[in-house]
Amino acid sequence: MPMGGAALDLTGVPLPEETLLAAKQSDAILLGAIGGYKWDTNEKHLKPETGLLQLREALKVFANLRPASVLPQLVDASTLKKEVAEGVDLMVVRELTGGIYFGKPRGFSTDENGEEIGFNTEVYATYEIDRIARIAFETARKRRGKLCSVDKANVLEVASRL
Structure with missing residues (x-):
């Protein structure tokens, strides 16, 4: 289609x-x-x-699963050093519908100096954070039992702390 x-x-x-x-x-x-x-x-x-x-x-x-692995037959084709690329087996779990994708308000305006500005609002509800975390934990449990959480807590404190 x-x-x-x-x-x-x-x-x-x-x-x-x-x-x-x-x-x-x-x-x-x-x-x-x-x-x-x-x-x-x-x-x-x-x-x-x-x-x-x-x-x-x-x-x-709401969840995008992005596997990343390096086949042994292709490890020498990588731009990474062999010892870095060899054995890579990751699953990136990415949230797709919360936060900045659908947050409001969004748009264009003019600031107090008359400059044109654009803005998108990042909004997360606790259920959105919970459901993507559950997918990540369930996926990790089924694969290798390891999970690494990456967020932008240093600059995007609200969603990370919520």
């Missing part, structure tokens, strides 16, 4: 209703690249990535 740039070219929107309906009726979705330079100057609601955010929101998909 078309989505992103392909959908924009075919239908004029980044996530057509037919695509969303098919996604909701599917057991799984295989998603490839959705954008490119061709649509970089489109207004926000007509950018390919807007379709991706709409899909995440509609399907309530």
Whole structure:
């Protein structure tokens, strides 16, 4: 089904209703690249990535699991030193729908000096933090039993402390 740039070219929107309906009726979705330079100057609601955010929101998909491993046959092809790349086996768990993705207010304005400014608001509810932490812990337990939590507590104190 078309989505992103392909959908924009075919239908004029980044996530057509037919695509969303098919996604909701599917057991799984295989998603490839959705954008490119061709649509970089489109207004926000007509950018390919807007379709991706709409899909995440509609399907309530909040966790992205990104495995990273280096196959022994390819360790010498890495730009990293062999002793660094060898044996890498990570799963990055990334939150997709909270925080800055959907936080409000957002937009453009003018500050007290007349300068144009842009802003996005990062908002997290405790349930959003809890659910992504649970996914990370469950994934770690099933894989190797190790978890490393990375956040921006040094500069983004609210979500980290909440």
